[in-house]
Amino acid sequence: MAMVRTKDLLENFNLTLVAGKDGIHREIITSDISRPGIEMTGYFKYYPKERLQLIGKTEMAYFLDLTFQEQKDRVEKLCTDITPGIVVTRGMDIPEVMIDAANESAVPILRSPRKTTRVISRLTNFLEARYAPFTAIHGVLVDIYGVGVLITGQSGVGKSETALELVKRGHRLVADDSVEIRQEDYDTLIGNSPPLIEHLLEIRGLGIINVMTLFGAGAVRSYKKISMIINLEIWDQKKQYDRLGLDEDTMKIMDVHVPKSTIPVRPGRNLAVIIEVAAMNFRLKRMGVNAAEEFSERLTTMIEQEKDDME
Amino acid sequence: MKEQTFTITADTGVHARPATLLVNKAGQYESDVEVSYNGKSVNLKSIMGVMSLGIPKGAEISVTATGGDEEDAINGVSEVIKEHLGE
Numbered sequence: 001m002a003m004v005r006t007k008d009l010l011e012n013f014n015l016t017l018v019a020g021k022d023g024i025h026r027e028i029i030t031s032d033i034s035r036p037g038i039e040m041t042g043y044f045k046y047y048p049k050e051r052l053q054l055i056g057k058t059e060m061a062y063f064l065d066l067t068f069q070e071q072k073d074r075v076e077k078l079c080t081d082i083t084p085g086i087v088v089t090r091g092m093d094i095p096e097v098m099i100d101a102a103n104e105s106a107v108p109i110l111r112s113p114r115k116t117t118r119v120i121s122r123l124t125n126f127l128e129a130r131y132a133p134f135t136a137i138h139g140v141l142v143d144i145y146g147v148g149v150l151i152t153g154q155s156g157v158g159k160s161e162t163a164l165e166l167v168k169r170g171h172r173l174v175a176d177d178s179v180e181i182r183q184e185d186y187d188t189l190i191g192n193s194p195p196l197i198e199h200l201l202e203i204r205g206l207g208i209i210n211v212m213t214l215f216g217a218g219a220v221r222s223y224k225k226i227s228m229i230i231n232l233e234i235w236d237q238k239k240q241y242d243r244l245g246l247d248e249d250t251m252k253i254m255d256v257h258v259p260k261s262t263i264p265v266r267p268g269r270n271l272a273v274i275i276e277v278a279a280m281n282f283r284l285k286r287m288g289v290n291a292a293e294e295f296s297e298r299l300t301t302m303i304e305q306e307k308d309d310m311e
Numbered sequence: 312m313k314e315q316t317f318t319i320t321a322d323t324g325v326h327a328r329p330a331t332l333l334v335n336k337a338g339q340y341e342s343d344v345e346v347s348y349n350g351k352s353v354n355l356k357s358i359m360g361v362m363s364l365g366i367p368k369g370a371e372i373s374v375t376a377t378g379g380d381e382e383d384a385i386n387g388v389s390e391v392i393k394e395h396l397g398e
Contacts, residue, residue, distance in 0.1 A: 243358050299326060299327060299365065302365035303326065306324070310367065
């Protein structure tokens, strides 16, 4: 997991370093952000000192109303040796006493011209993404009609060949062979390629090919939400494959259950078309049209009718 | 050729899920297995065919098997029917 340091915030956001520049290499160890309002009153019992501190208009206004001695005491307690930084929003002026304390304890003070709520949400998003649970899976990730399909299966079953055919049919390759997956929120998985092998596809007999230079920028994407999993496996005579599509199988990646279909591979089966249709059918289901269920209802009606005719 | 007659007692008739069980069982044998109901006869190894008959509760169906393992096929299918569909 990549470490996040205070200087990463400076590089990624519209922030200016006002004081404490000796501390810009401090590590931010949590994505939580603290607004030290209660601390301004002098109550430091539960002060979350390891978090990034955010001072908005209210906190600053209260601070300015304090006596000089109180101000000095508060900022000294705010600037601990593990506090990664203090962000002051709305482009507010920063009092001398705060700057002095920050310089002395090497806690960076960063100023943002934006409103407090915006700053909180953007910082949280950034930190959450960096601290998101992370895993890597052997498979191929392709964007098919806007549906992120993760193709899994044993080595040599034909994942990369299928991906190539899908790209040729106008779909987009995200990652081949190894897919890095991070979880955002509770229910979203985002997949991307390891930087070294981005846009590359390995085809037995051809070697490594570059999909972007061969097929153009429209044939690749850098990341994509994973919506479904297609598991390819060599056709097993004894195994029963899904015939109806009434039940939805899932696979758990980190905390998220992703719909999964197992497709048996046999010479002469055009996997690219089958996967393409699986993606379209997935979209259709999410739009509320479920062919299998509709059929099942039709069958019920027909059987009922037959029964009535018999009686 | 082997033939056996069954009566469906399951409330839903031969619905999608029991039909799948039946078809998967029939698919395990080499013999040609057919089911007929109401004068129509379909291949018991084809799921869409079996469901298209729309067999209700109380219906009489007959299953025929022709081939090297016809005896086993009839017995296998009979087991599935007795377990899930009727007698």
